[in-house]
Amino acid sequence: MTLDVRIHGRGGQGVVTAAELLSLAAFDQGLHAQALPSFGSERTGAPVVAFCRIDERPIRSHDPVDHPSLVVLQDPTLLRAGGVLDGLADDGVVVVNSSRTPAELADAGLHLGPRQRLVTVPATELSRELLGRPLPNTALLGAVAAVTGVVSLDAVRGAIRQRFASRPDTVVAANVRLAEEAHAVVIDEEAQRHAQTD
């Protein structure tokens, strides 16, 4: 079971934190994991990329993930900049923070290969609702747990609790709920999609 993840977002959205949380969740599940940032000059709003590798075997390489099996887009406007889908595996998955459906994004010009899959989750809206701020990070991790099954929702919950241990309990609880809500949204979407295909 391996997962090579590339996360795209903007400075301030917690791109590096997302990669770290994912690696923590995988580690807690007994898997080997590595979170690697790709730092630029850090400015709020500038495009940022981070990587996460998850494997059953110890991870030795320290190169960037250039053939991801999963791409997470924290900000859909990054699609316009191009390059975010570079190297995506033929059967890769893209999780996009968007309130639009995959079909709507396809109509808007997001085209994937026949075996590639697009999943959307309204992470910004959900985080506004639960955190009072547009921080899509933990919602997207809930979605990743639902889509891949490589890390469980429980492991994501654990990672949030560890990483935000110094924050107030209400913040931790809100982030856990955010991951749970996003997880539920994606499970629901997937169920509908399967119903349509059947």
Add this chain to the structure above:
Amino acid sequence: MLRQIEGSRAVADTVALCRPAVVAAYPISPQTHIVEGLSDLVTAGDLAPCEYLLVESEFGALSACIGASAAGARTYTATSSQGLLFMAEALPNASGLGLPIVMTVANRALGAPINIWNDHSDALSQRDAGWLQLFASSNQEAVDLHVQAFALAERLSLPVMVCMDGFVLTHAMEEIDVPDQETVDAFLPAFAPRQWLDPDDPVTIGAMVGPGQFTEVKYLAARHQLAALDDVAEVAAEFESTFGRASGGLLQPYRTEDAEVVLVAMGSVLGTAADVVDGLRDDGIAAGVLGITCYRPWPHDELHDALRGIPRAVVVNRAIAVGAGSILGRDVRLTAPPTTEVHDVVMGLGGRPVTRAGLRQLVLDVLHGRLEPGALHFVDLDETIAASELARDEEVAVP
């Protein structure tokens, strides 16, 4: 205990386990998280007794370490890039005075142009400063090398730099076994300086030496550093028997038996290279990796022996000597047996990633004779840009 943590945090925790009495800190990316981590530990009382000195510059940091070490304190600092250069005046003093300071160098490029990313230009620019230089291939090894560095420094009365790739290691979150206090205490006894500055029992450390004795002092220093090769190997062996894992030492060969070609490198590319070599071996290509952990002192005889019988070595240089060629590559060329053809390539300057695809292609290029031996080859060079700039230079008329 195995923890999923950032490399910098693991190094900070490990340095604290080594109980430094003085830490001098001046932050510079990508070293910052290490000294911040130590600051947190001192503030929380988890590292005590320890004097944490927030100094005004890197020059101040190393000068404070020199003073503290001469007064008999176990002393630590960390830096990067131009920060190391700002210490340059004091570096040979630390080694010449025989002060066992341990310093992390979070390796980063040298400007200009300004660039905060990883290569080995900083550490290699100070290779002749008389410090031992150990290069970590992973965050686990970075942790382990810090424990070994304090033991080595105090055994030899010499300062040690532990070099770890900036960002690629310092900012990577990985599973790292940070040792426990009891085991570190057993491995690293309290610092017993050979001599120290004591107002009640005055001695002079660092007297002037004139032409009559200076050559002899330098000769003995050179002998002492070369003799330290044995200590580096011994301390690594002792570490393995205490902590149960192999780390450090002089060289790290990986699948070099019967190899047609080996990649020779230092630092975090070694893990990437090991994965590349496994892939090549699966395809029937006899490739290997020869990691150099100890750069200073230079393990001449060990490297010569390790390369014996290997027809091709490809040195991956992450720094260059402008106006001369490579640094590591030249050392390897001067060391390799005449039967080993040495290829010299530059990769990964200023944060350009050294990828699995790039290393694999490099090995194939060497095996298919596409890389001229003897010349310094810049991998991934944008030749269009380089050619147009060169052409522009030609056009500029000098008035």
